[in-house]
Amino acid sequence: MRKKLRNNILCLLALLMLFTLGACSHDEAEHTAGDTEYTCPMHPQIVQNEPGTCPICGMDLVPKSGHGTEVEITEELAFLLRPTNTTVVSSVATTKAQEKTVQATVEMAGIITYDPRRVYTVPARVGGRIEKLFVKYNFQPIRKGQKLMEIYSPELITAQKELLYLVESAPEDKQLIEGSKQKLRLLGATDAQINRLIRTGEESYTFALYSPYDGYVIGLNTAAPTATPSLAGVAAASTGGGMGSMGGGSGAGATAGSSPTPTTGTEGVQLREGMYVSTGQPLLRVANPNQLWAEFNVPAGEVSALAKGAPVQITFPQLPDERLEAKVDFFQPFYEEGESFAKVRVYLPGQQKLAMVGQLVTARASYTTPPALWVPKTAVLDIGTRSVAFRKVKGVFEPVAVTVGTTEGKEVQVVEGLQEGNVVAANAQFLVDSESFIKVHK
Structure with missing residues (x-):
């Protein structure tokens, strides 16, 4: 009897232990199932806490990977994980x-042009009428001292009469005579003309205008204003000599200075005999071709690499075997509107027989890069x-x-x-x- 009771107690204890273990396993399973998340392999945005199907594609949801130990992403691993x-x-x-x-070069394209310091303007120092014209067309070669034209000017006639009067009436007043000579010089008379005037004692009604420069004529009065003479001033200036003429000459000189009044000019009018010119009017320009320069376009990104004095080798397209060595002399300090090129000027050494104004040339400028x-x-x-x-x-x-x-x-x-x-x-x-x-x- 006692033995049977002990067996019953052991069975009850075994059943109680099994029941307790089963309850723990059930709770743990429920707890684990509650923490599991399910997702769609094709649509990872679909996530839920229980199994099922994807509402988008109908596929069975699968458990998401469990949370494991965090892996440290080293530099080597990051390199392998890159796309x-x-x-x-x-x-x-x-x-x-x-x-x-590196010794680098810049390719440049340019054109031969005048040295602007050797382009001169010959103006009219007095107003008057052109009696004879010896310069007929543009690019006519002239030399220094060559006669360009003869002008009739009331103002010059008056100044000649004043000098002759002083030489005859007050030869001892050297200062006054020199002042009268200087006035004639400022009006364009040469020393040879003044000495001839004193020697002959007769005023000249036409005065020759001589070229002060060598070169050839360009822009032969491309904008020449015409002028209307004052007949009263001309008549007064051409009166006789003596004391009376001296006084009249002074008055005539003032009148004559304002008589060739400029009127509206016409662009492109050429000088011709018989036309009137006013004081200060540019008659022509003279270009001396003995010194020329080349003007090149340099891309904006490369102009900073060049410096003044950088060596330049110029080539001529029609003479591929010819080379001209020169140096960079000037940088234009601005860009032309709408352009991305800088202007670089290079003086051509000496008198160049190969170069002509307007000729297209190419060049290579050398420099050392930083x-x-x-x-x-x-x-x-x-x-x-x-x-x-x-x-x-x-x-x-x-x-x-x-x-x-x-x-x-x-x-x-x-x-x-x-x-x-x-x-x-x-x-x-x-x-x-x-x-x-x-x-x-x-």
């Missing part, structure tokens, strides 16, 4: 970006909106955006994007097939 379109695996030849100075990174031109790929080089990192090539500067020969200057010693693909064009899916690093 596949950020690197290229290839065995192309490589090169290194080198920092150095220290910068240089790579072969083939190592940089222009993809339209940017330039790309392929830098080798841990056995693969990653594209990087670069900014290029001067190109010289087979090398190009890299302003930004690479560092000295970076290994890059020597031929970026070889990887052009990868350009469509490559993600460029800035």
